[in-house]
Amino acid sequence: MRRSRRSYLALVTLLAVADASFEDDAEIQVSMNKAWPYSNPTETYEYYDFPFCKPKIVMPHFMTLGQVLRGDRLVNSLYPMHMKRQVPRTVICSRRMTEADIRMLKEAIDQNYMFELFVGELPIDRPFGVVSTMGNEKDEQVTDRYFLVNYLDFIIGYNEKEVVSANVTRELNLEHLVDITEWKEGMVIQFSYSVQWTPLPHIIPSQALELQLKSTMPHGHQNMDIHWLAIINSFVLMLLILSLFLLIIIRVVRSDLSRYLQIPDEELNAVEEETGWKLLHADVFRAPKHRLFFCSAIGAGAQMTSMMIMVVLVGCIGAYYQRGAVASAAVISYMVTALLGGFVSANLYQKLGGEKWAWNIFMTALCFMGPAFLIWSFLNTVAIFYGSTAAFPFPTILLMFAMWACVTFPLTVLGGIIGRHRSLKQAQAEGSPFPCKTNKLAREIPSCRWYQSPVTQFFASGFLPFSAIYIELHYIFNSVWGPRIYFLYGILLLAFTMLLLVAGTVTVLFTYFHLNAEDHRWWWRSFGSGVAVSAFFYLYCIYFFLQTGMNGFLQCSFFFLYSLLAAHGIALMLGCVSFYCSYFFVIYIYSRIKAQPPALLRLLAASLESRRVPAQA
Template sequence: HFKTRLSTLNLTPLLSRRSLRYRENENDDLSRSDSDPQIRLSPATAMVPTHRSLSLLSLVPLLLLLSPALASESDHKYQPDESVTLWVNKVGPYNNPQETYNYYSLPFCHASGNPAHKWGGLGEVLGGNELIDSQIEIKFQKNVEKVVICRLDLDEGKVKQFKDAIENSYWFEFFMDDLPLWGFVGELHPDKNSDSNKHVLYTHKSISVQYNKNQIIHASLTPENPKPLEVGKTLDMTYSVKWEPTNVAFARRFDVYLDYPFFEHQIHWFSIFNSFMMVIFLTGLVSMILMRTLRNDYAKYAREDDDLETLERDVSEESGWKLVHGDVFRPPRNLVLLSAVVGTGAQLALLVLLVILLAIVGMLYVGRGAIVTTFILCYAFTSFISGYVSGGMYSRHGGKSWIKSMILTASLFPFMCFGIGFILNTIAIFYGSLAAIPFGTMVVVFVIWAFISFPLALLGTVVGRNWSGAPNNPCRVKTIPRPIPEKKWYLTPSVVSMMGGLLPFGSIFIEMYFVFTSFWNYKVYYVYGFMLLVFLILIIVTVCVTIVGTYFLLNAENYHWQWTSFFSAASTAVYVYLYSIYYYHVKTKMSGFFQTSFYFGYTLMFCLGLGILCGAVGYLGSNLFVRRIYRNIKCD
C-alpha cells in the first residue's frame, strides 16, 4: 500500500490530482486550526532577506520593460554534465494553500555554505515565493545513485516540529529549470502496538528528470525511505537523480500540469451554451418588451392634436417615464463618488479584457506570478481610461470639486486593496509566512502607482473634462424637483438593486467554480477562451438587466436611476461573495485563522473589483438607454 502511494505521487504532477486526495480524507480528523507556533518564523524573519527588498527597487525599470511571461532560467539549454540548480521554495499545510513558510522554517538540514537566492519578479514575490539554492549537486544527463546530502540529528524540538507538520499534511515545493516539483514531508503510519499513528519522515528524495536533446522537459520528485521520528536518532537525508530521454517538445512541457478532464468537462461546455442561450433570450425579451412599449409611448406622446378634449384626456392618462423628463438628468447624489467608481469600473472592464487576451496569446499561466505582474502593470497603464470616463461624467453634471474628483478616481480602488492587503500582511508577518509582502515590494508597487497610474489618471481626467465634458442632455432639468409617488415594494430602488444581480451571477456561476478551484485547490487555470466568452456574456447580461430595472424605476416615476443602475449591476458581487462562503464550507477543508483571513480577504478584494466593474457597465448601459428614449420625445 505504501509503495502504491509513492508511485502515485511520482506519476502525478499536481498535488491536487485525484490520486493524492487520500491525504485530505486520511488526515481530516488530524487537521488543526493553525500550525504550531514553533514551526513559524518570527515576525522579524518574515521580512528577511532585506536585500531582496532592496534589489526589487533597482528592478523597477526592468519590470516595466520585460515581458512577465518570459522564463527566468536563461535559455533553458544545457550541455552534458552542466550543473542544474534545484531550488527549494516553501512548505505549508496541504489544506491551506496560502499558509506557506520558508522551506527551512522546518529543521531540515542542508549542505554547508551560504546558499544563493533567486530573486523573482513582482508577481512572484507577491505570490509568496522565495527560491533558495538547495546546494544539491545535479549534472545534466548524469544519473546519481543514493547520495547523502546531510545528517539530521533529532532532538525534542525538531521532532515536535516535524510531527506537527506531518499531522497537518505539510507539503513542499521545489523548482528545477522553472518546473515545479512537489512532495509531502512525511505521513502517519498505523502503529500495531498502540491505537495512535506513528509519524514517519521521508528521508530520501528520488528525482526523475526527462530531457529532449539539451533541454529539460519534465521533472518529478518522489519522497521515499520513511523513518520514524525518535528523539536522539540521526537520519541520513539522501537524494538520487535519474535522467530519461523523451520526445516531448519543449513548447509542450507545461501540458502535464494542465488538468484537461477537469476544465474541459462537458459541464463546462454546457454552462457556456446555457449562458449563451440566456443572453439570446434576455436580449430578445428586452428588445421586444421595451421597443413595443416605447413605440406606443412615442406615438402617443409625439402626436399633435388640436382637439382640446383629446389633448386633456391624453395628459390625464399620461404616466410613467415621460412625466419625469424634467428630473431624469438631475445630477445624482454624491456625484464625485459615482464618477470615480464609474471611471474605475470602466478601467477594470478594459483591464480584464486586456489581461484575458494577453493570457490567451502569451500563455501567462506558465510563469510564476506572470498573471499578477501583468495585471499590475496593465492597471497602471490603463489608468488614463478611469480618469477620462470620470472626468467627462463629472463635467457633464456640472461638478466643481475637480481636485477631489481626480484624487478619488486615481486612488479609490488601489487604496481599498491596500487596506485589505495591509490587514492580511500584518497577519502574515505575525505568523512568519512567506505570504508577507516585503517592504521593498510594497515600495515598488507604490512607485508604479505614484509615477505611472496616478499621473495617467490625472491626465485622463483633464482630457475627459475638455473633450467629453460638455452637457448634452436631451431634456432641460427643472428647477423644482418633482415629488416621487409611493409605489409597490418591488419597485423600490433597494429591491431593484438586489434583484438586478441574480441573472448576471447566474451567467458566471459555473465559471466561478472553476476559477475558485484553480486559485484555492492547486490547479492551473488555462482555459482563458472560456473566460473571455463568460466575460462578454456577463457584460451583455448586466447591461440588459440594468436597462430593464432602470425602465421599471422610471415608469414608477422615480428619477433616481443613476445609483440604482450602478448598485443593480454591482449586486452581482454580493452573490459571488455569498457563493464563496458556500464554497469555503462545502468544497474546501481550510482551517485556522490565517487561511480563513486570506480566503475571505482575497475574495473581498476580488468582489470589490467585480462589483465596481459590473456597476460601471450597468450605469453606462443605462445612461445610453435613458438618453436614447428621451431624445425622441417633446421635453418642453
C-alpha cells in the same frame, strides 16, 4: 513557526525570460521554494524554516514580481544536477534532530504540509511525509506512525538540449521514507537523492511548462467535458433571459415612442396628458447626490473593466503558465488603464456640473487602491506576525508604491485633465450635454409598486447576472485557493461577456420601470446593480469556504478580506457597465421626444393657429 530573517536582495522585475537550453553536463539550477498546509494554500513558509538540510549560505534566486506577490521565495538547494548526468542514490547531508525538530515535522505531516521546488523553470510539489495507522481498532491498540520523505528520486526528461519534464517518484515505499514517530537521543536523519535522465523527443520545449502543470491535474479530460457541458447550459439559459428582456424593452419602449411621436395632426385634440417616464424630461438628468464620489466610482469601474478585459484577452492568446504571471499582468494592466479611469471620471463629473475636479481625480485614484491598501496593510501585518512568506519583502513594497505614485496616479491625473477639457469643448460646441433641460425644483416622487422597489431590483439585478458566472467561479476559486492552474481563458471570456450583457440588460429594464413610475433617481440605482452582483459573489465565497478545509486565523483572514476586495472590484466594474447601459438608454429615449414639443404645447400651438386663421380671413 518563525521565519529566518534575511534581506531579499535579488532583483525583482515584472517579466523574466530564462534560457532553458543546456549543454551536456551543464549545471541545472534546482531551487527550493515554499511550504504550506494543503488545506491552507495562503499560509506559506520558507522551506528552510523547517528542520531540513540547508546550504551554508542561503542565496535567493531571481523571481518575477508575480512570484513574489504569490509568496514564492526561491533559494538555492543542496541537490546538484547536471544535464544528462545520471546520479545514483547519494546522501547529500545528515542532520541531527532535536525533540523540537521531530515535533515540528510531525505536526507538519499531520496538517498535510507540501513543499515546492523548481528544476529550472519546472515546478514540483511533494508532501512532507505520510501518517500510517497501526494496530487493531477492536483491541483499542491503534497507534499512528509518522514517516518523513527523506529521499527524492528525480526523473528528468530532455529533448536535445532542453529540459522538458521534471518529476519526483510519487510511489512512496520504505526506501523513500524514514520513521520519525519516536525521538531518540542523538537521532540523525540522512537526506538523499538520485537523478534519472529520459529522452522525450515528442515534447516541444515551448509546451514543457504547460504539460508539466497539466500532468498534476488528475481526470483532466473528464472534468473538461463536465466543464464544457455546464458552460453550454449556462450560455443557453442566459441567451434566453437576454432575449426575453430585450424583447420586453424594445416592444414596450417602441410602443411608447410610437404613441408619442407618430400622432397625426387631425388627432391632436385627442392626445391625453403626458404620463410615465415622459413626465420626467425636466428631472431625469438632474445630477445625483454625492456626484463627486459617484463619478469617481464610475471612473474606477471603467479602469477595472478595461483591466479585466486586457488580462482575459492576453490569457486567450497565451495562457499564464508561468507562476505569478496573472498577478504581473493584472498589475501592468491596472497601471496602463489608469488613463481611461481618469478620463471617464472627469468627463462625467464635468457634464454633471461638478467644480471640485481635482478632488474628483484624486478620489478616482483611491477608489480601489484605498480599500486595497487598508486590507493589504492588515493582512501583511498578520503574515509578518506568523512569519509567512505571504508578507511582502520591503523592496517589493517600495516597488509597488513607486509604480502607483510614478505611473498609476500620474496617468489618472492626465486622463482626468483630458476628459475635463473634452467635456468643456463639447459644451462649447453643442451646449448642454443632455437632450433635456433640468428644472430647479425636483419633482415629487410617488410611491411605487413592489416590482419597482429597490429591493426587487437588488435581488433580480444581482441574481440573474451572477447565474451566468457561478459555474466558472468554481474553477477559478480552485485555482486561486488551490493547487490547480487556470488556463481556460476562452471560456472565461465567454462567461465574462454573458455577465456584462445580462447585467446591462436587467439594469436597463429596471431603469425603465423606475422612470415609468415617475422616479428620476436612476443614477445610483443603476450603479447599485453591480453592488448586487458583488453581494451574491461574496455569499458564494462563504459557501466555497465552508466546502473546504481551510482553518486558522491567517488563512481565514486572507480568504475573507481578499474576497471582500474582489467583491469591491466587481461592484465597481459591473456598476460602471450597468450605469452606462442605463445612461445611453435614457439619452436615447429622451433625445427622441426632444424632437417633438411636449403634447400640451402642441395642443396649445394648434389652438392658437386655429384662432389666427379667421382673423386673417
